[in-house]
Amino acid sequence: MQNISELSANLGQLLQQRDQVLVTAESCTGGGVATAITDIAGSSAWFDRAFVTYSNDAKMEMIGVKSETLGQHGAVSEPVVIEMAQGALSHSNGTLSVAISGIAGPGGGSDEKPVGTVCFAWASSQAGRK
Template structure:
């Protein structure tokens, strides 16, 4: 797993070069992605804001996640993180977003969604989207750290594509 400072620094350089602005919508990571980003001096030139929407009410009020989506799929679902990512773009100056919702543990898991289940969505203002669900091993801290690392790594991979916004 790559160092979060290195990932954030590399991502920031690419975002700045591409005149892109990042916004985050986080639940189980509690602002971990935003912390990794804002640990980098000068990140205000490529990072707009973070939505920490731990409760369902916050997801609905701050990001426009529909109660129907939450009721049908649950907060830890690909459907919800897609709405979070798109809502973050709508309610910010961002051009690129990442949304995360998961079960970091130690409790809260189920047979369908065990502890360590984390859903991610990435979206751009130009229409690019990616959705993924991962199962991370480890305690609460490890699951959250792995989720932050995965979110940043995927953003970095997207930014290094030949045509990242097409």
């Protein structure tokens, strides 16, 4: 199995081959995905920026997640991570985005969303580099 550094380097090679640039919007991971990426030498050629949007306010202010979506579905939900992924693209120079939100624990879980629940989304501008 590949380690995180190998996976990140492989991701970078694929993004460069396709003239794509990644942006991340992270909540429960606290920038961990961006760290794995920026640990790779030369990643600035294929990585634009990271949004660490741990709070609901950060999600709304930094990447345009709607308060109505947060209120209706909660921060750990598919509708919210979809808005995070779309917002990351619209607030960056990226052409691809990934968004992650979850309940890391040890508290904060519920019967509906237990600790360990994680939602992912991705979005694409459907074009090469802007």
